[in-house]
Amino acid sequence: MKATPxxxxxxxxxxxxxxxxxxxxxxxxxxxxxxxxxxxxxxxxCVVELGKTRVLGQVSCELVPPKPNRPTEGxxxxxxxxxxxxxxxxxxxxxxxxxVKLNRLIERCxxxxxxxxxxxxCVVAGEKVWQIRLDLHLLNHDGxxxxxxxxxxxxxxxxxxxxDVSVQGEExxxxxxxxxxxxxxxxxxxxxCVSFAFFQQGTYLLVDPSEREERVMDGLLVIAMxxxxxxxxxxxxxxxxxxxxxxxxCSKITAVKVAEITELIQKALENDQKxxxxxxxxxxxxxxxxxxxxxxxxxxxxxxxxNVEEQAEEIITKADPPSEVFAKPILHxxxxxxxxxxxxxxxxxxxxxxxxxxxxxxxxxxxTAFECQKMETEDTSMMRETKKDEPIVLSDSxxxxxxxxxxxxxPKKTRTQTNSKQENTSKKAFNKRRRxxxxx
Amino acid sequence: xxxxxxxxxxxxxxTAKAGDVFKxxxxxxxxxxxxxxxxxxxxxxxxxxxxxxxxxxxQFLVANKDMEPEMVCIDSSGRSSGMGLxxxxxxxxxxxxxxIRKLLAPKCExxxxxxxxxxxxxxxxxxxxxxxxxxxxxxxxxxxxxxxxCEYMTAEQRKQALAKLSGN
Numbered sequence: 001m002k003a004t005p006x007x008x009x010x011x012x013x014x015x016x017x018x019x020x021x022x023x024x025x026x027x028x029x030x031x032x033x034x035x036x037x038x039x040x041x042x043x044x045x046c047v048v049e050l051g052k053t054r055v056l057g058q059v060s061c062e063l064v065p066p067k068p069n070r071p072t073e074g075x076x077x078x079x080x081x082x083x084x085x086x087x088x089x090x091x092x093x094x095x096x097x098x099x100v101k102l103n104r105l106i107e108r109c110x111x112x113x114x115x116x117x118x119x120x121x122c123v124v125a126g127e128k129v130w131q132i133r134l135d136l137h138l139l140n141h142d143g144x145x146x147x148x149x150x151x152x153x154x155x156x157x158x159x160x161x162x163x164d165v166s167v168q169g170e171e172x173x174x175x176x177x178x179x180x181x182x183x184x185x186x187x188x189x190x191x192x193c194v195s196f197a198f199f200q201q202g203t204y205l206l207v208d209p210s211e212r213e214e215r216v217m218d219g220l221l222v223i224a225m226x227x228x229x230x231x232x233x234x235x236x237x238x239x240x241x242x243x244x245x246x247x248x249x250c251s252k253i254t255a256v257k258v259a260e261i262t263e264l265i266q267k268a269l270e271n272d273q274k275x276x277x278x279x280x281x282x283x284x285x286x287x288x289x290x291x292x293x294x295x296x297x298x299x300x301x302x303x304x305x306x307n308v309e310e311q312a313e314e315i316i317t318k319a320d321p322p323s324e325v326f327a328k329p330i331l332h333x334x335x336x337x338x339x340x341x342x343x344x345x346x347x348x349x350x351x352x353x354x355x356x357x358x359x360x361x362x363x364x365x366x367x368t369a370f371e372c373q374k375m376e377t378e379d380t381s382m383m384r385e386t387k388k389d390e391p392i393v394l395s396d397s398x399x400x401x402x403x404x405x406x407x408x409x410x411p412k413k414t415r416t417q418t419n420s421k422q423e424n425t426s427k428k429a430f431n432k433r434r435r436x437x438x439x440x
Numbered sequence: 441x442x443x444x445x446x447x448x449x450x451x452x453x454x455t456a457k458a459g460d461v462f463k464x465x466x467x468x469x470x471x472x473x474x475x476x477x478x479x480x481x482x483x484x485x486x487x488x489x490x491x492x493x494x495x496x497x498x499q500f501l502v503a504n505k506d507m508e509p510e511m512v513c514i515d516s517s518g519r520s521s522g523m524g525l526x527x528x529x530x531x532x533x534x535x536x537x538x539x540i541r542k543l544l545a546p547k548c549e550x551x552x553x554x555x556x557x558x559x560x561x562x563x564x565x566x567x568x569x570x571x572x573x574x575x576x577x578x579x580x581x582x583x584x585x586x587x588x589x590c591e592y593m594t595a596e597q598r599k600q601a602l603a604k605l606s607g608n
Contacts, residue, residue, distance in 0.1 A: 005493065007532055008491065009571070011493070013529065013580070
């Protein structure tokens with residue numbers, strides 16, 4: 001399936017919103033979305049939710065012969081997949097640029113930072129080592145896949161337990177989980193990626209861009225850092241020119257964010273550990289909340305509602321009174337009649353002018369039927385009124401002096417017409433005038 | 441997933457201009473086609489000024505499951521009756537089809553209550569797309585968030601939220 005194209009309207013609106021420092025879901029420029037971590041029943045399986053973006057991480061291990069040039073080190077294998085259920089634009093089996101970029105980033109972040117001790121994965125040097133395989137699946141794409149994937153990766157690795165092994169001479173015994181408790185991997189530090197989206201050639205920056213923001217951004221900067229403030233990976237894409245102090249500022253923000261996220265991860269891991277020890281229920285069935293169709297639940301968006309001025313009354317008082325409406329039939333020449341002014345077609349306006357100042361244009365599909373009805377009732381009411389009035393001859397122009405070809409008692413009438421033009425209009429005034437005319 | 445139905449009014453995004461015909465994405469399995477003559481007051485000399493990426497509000501003339509759907513922006517008498525190119529500002533977002541039908545019901549409370557807050561323009565497409573424009577970006581964002589949340593809120597919660605907003 002093709003992805004929905006981004007309309008010009010949305011693009012313009014998002015850029016304007018960024019300039020005013022407003023985000024779609026009410027976050028501040030440097031705010032992260034809610035991060036939720038849940039674990040599965042197996043060791044090494046976790047789901048990380050960053051707002052609506054969801055990534056599933058699964059770690060598995062296998063005993064294999066080591067690489068020939070590194071006989072004492074274990075093997076790490078990372079794989080990120082963009083599932084078609086994540087977004088309509090993702091198709092299975094197609095290696096897109098995005099996928100390659102994400103994979104490389106995750107690899108550099110986790111492998112080159114040496115966060116996992118590969119020497120400890122060695123069982124028998126040159127013969128058997130553990131191969132750790134991390135699979136990340138993107139379940140839902142709502143922006144910022146990199147951050148969610150990196151968190152899922154590191155959490156899954158921390159959560160994983162490999163079977164215990166003992167070596168006696170040449171014999172290698174692999175114990176099952178029942179015989180001996182599985183052993184966690186030795187992880188030195190936890191590198192976490194933080195993404196920054198840049199707009200307007202680097203003037204504005206947002207942390208944790210959502211999917212819409214990602215579409216209109218100029219460039220992306222990803223910094224992977226651990227809680228000891230060591231930068232593990234840094235990558236800038238999109239071809240924007242960044243100034244030195246922008247990058248420094250981003251790294252400072254990253255440090256703060258990483259500290260928060262690391263704390264969150266630690267807490268989640270501890271919780272899970274506690275639950276398993278106490279023998280309570282654990283696994284996805286418990287931790288992922290039931291999302292039934294009948295149970296409506298949505299995160300509340302903290303939208304900034306300060307300075308929302310312009311109540312309905314203010315608008316009414318500020319708005320100018322509507323222009324005058326001529327609702328009497330007008331004779332251009334004897335034998336023809338015109339009701340209402342050709343230039344200002346403001347039939348429907350008068351009665352609802354005060355109401356409509358509070359409600360400008362409602363749903364057009366809905367209002368077409370609605371307005372047609374209104375207009376019809378207006379027409380009939382005005383028609384009724386106008387029949388009682390005397391027809392007035394008027395030319396197309398609204399000048400004070402009107403030259404008429406066949407003057408028959410016309411000057412009087414035109415004068416009254418122009419007088420009435422000068423009157424201030426409001427609903428009551430119009431009614432008064434109508435009543436006056438009727439009286440006359 | 442939206443299925444095009446004849447006579448439905450939808451909001452489409454222009455994806456391509458192929459000579460005399462525009463191709464629109466309406467959220468269905470196929471793109472809809474829209475002739476440039478299907479606008480009010482359009483002639484061969486007087487073409488509508490539509491670019492790729494613009495929003496169009498129109499209705500389906502032809503919508504079978506065998507053929508590519510066709511849209512027009514005029515009704516049977518040749519008048520536009522509110523259809524056509526949607527203005528440049530404002531914001532487009534997606535909600536569920538059920539919510540749209542609820543909003544389009546006559547005397548919809550949600551829209552009446554929202555209109556008490558401040559003026560805005562609203563276009564509802566049966567394909568789940570809504571276009572909103574209010575005076576400031578912030579007001580637009582508030583309306584967008586309320587409409588998206590209306591799906592999950594009960595009437596009392598909605599009244600509470602709106603009361604909080606109008607109290608500000």
